[in-house]
Amino acid sequence: MMNKEAYFQLIKELPDKQLIKHLYLTQLLLLAIAFILHTFIFKSATLKELFVIDINEMLLGVAAGVAVVVFDIIMMKCLPAEYNDDGGLNHRIFSARNPLHIAIIAFVVAFVEELLFRGIIQTHLGLWISSIVFAVIHYRYLFNRFLFANIIILSLIIGALFQWTENIFVTIIMHFMIDFLLGIIIRYRLFGYKRVN
Numbered sequence: 564m565m566n567k568e569a570y571f572q573l574i575k576e577l578p579d580k581q582l583i584k585h586l587y588l589t590q591l592l593l594l595a596i597a598f599i600l601h602t603f604i605f606k607s608a609t610l611k612e613l614f615v616i617d618i619n620e621m622l623l624g625v626a627a628g629v630a631v632v633v634f635d636i637i638m639m640k641c642l643p644a645e646y647n648d649d650g651g652l653n654h655r656i657f658s659a660r661n662p663l664h665i666a667i668i669a670f671v672v673a674f675v676e677e678l679l680f681r682g683i684i685q686t687h688l689g690l691w692i693s694s695i696v697f698a699v700i701h702y703r704y705l706f707n708r709f710l711f712a713n714i715i716i717l718s719l720i721i722g723a724l725f726q727w728t729e730n731i732f733v734t735i736i737m738h739f740m741i742d743f744l745l746g747i748i749i750r751y752r753l754f755g756y757k758r759v760n
Contacts (some may be wrong), residue, residue, distance in 0.1 A: 571650040571705065582655055586668065590675045593700075597679040605687045613682050613731040624733040627724060628740025631717065635745065636754045637746040644757065646709040657746040664748035673738035680718070681734050690726060694718035716743075 567713050577585070578671035603612055676697070697718040704710040711725055725734045746759055 570706065574652050574655065574703075577655075579655070579659065582652075583668075586656060587671065587731075590671050593679050594675050597675070597683050600679075600683050600687075603665070605683065609686070609755055610678075610682055613686070613729065615728075615730040615732060617730060617732075619729050620730050620733045621736050624736030626731075627720075629744070630735040631720070631737070631741050632744040632748075637747070642709070646707070648707055649703045649710060650706070652703050653725065653745070654749055657749040660746070660750060662747060665750060666743055668718050668746070669739050669742035669746060672742055675736045677721075677725075677731055677735045677738050681722060682731050685722050685725060690719065690722040693745070694722055 574582075656668065660668070680693045680697045694715055698704065698711060698715045701714050704714050721734050721737060724737065725731065741750060748754060
């Protein structure tokens with residue numbers, strides 16, 4: 564496992580295009596894992612039943628996503644900057660993107676990760692396992708106790724919302740709102756956002 568300094572140095576040295584390419588390749592890998600788990604390991608036909616079009620539930624996803632972002636803004640204002648230090652990865656991903664590209668990144672990440680972690684892993688292995696695995700794949704947060712605890716709690720909240728609604732669209736929308744709004748905050752340096760390092 565790479566140590567914190569080596570990981571942060573790798574992030575700094577990666578060219579911008581390479582970083583975005585790696586982001587999309589990672590999502591492609593997670594989508595392939597989702598396909599393999601769904602098709603060969605769990606052999607479940609229930610995945611399509613989790614996609615329910617319900618406007619009220621989708622609005623719940625929007626509201627939950629906005630609430631998480633408001634909480635994050637409050638935490639950014641109240642806590643020292645190093646609590647939100649992810650090695651500069653989020654800054655590198657979003658700071659030079661236009662809003663449409665931020666939306667595309669947010670949608671791809673939300674769709675793939677929710678399909679894998681809620682639709683497949685949580686459905687078959689439970690809320691806690693899916694939340695822990697979700698936190699671990701966000702590798703950069705392993706170096707920051709606050710961010711690691713934050714991502715586990717967030718995953719538990721998203722997972723609980725999924726258990727309650729049994730609708731993956733709700734969690735995809737919530738995840739999208741969080742990533743998109745935080746991407747916009749980073750891009751336009753809103754609410755006093757500053758790059759940590």
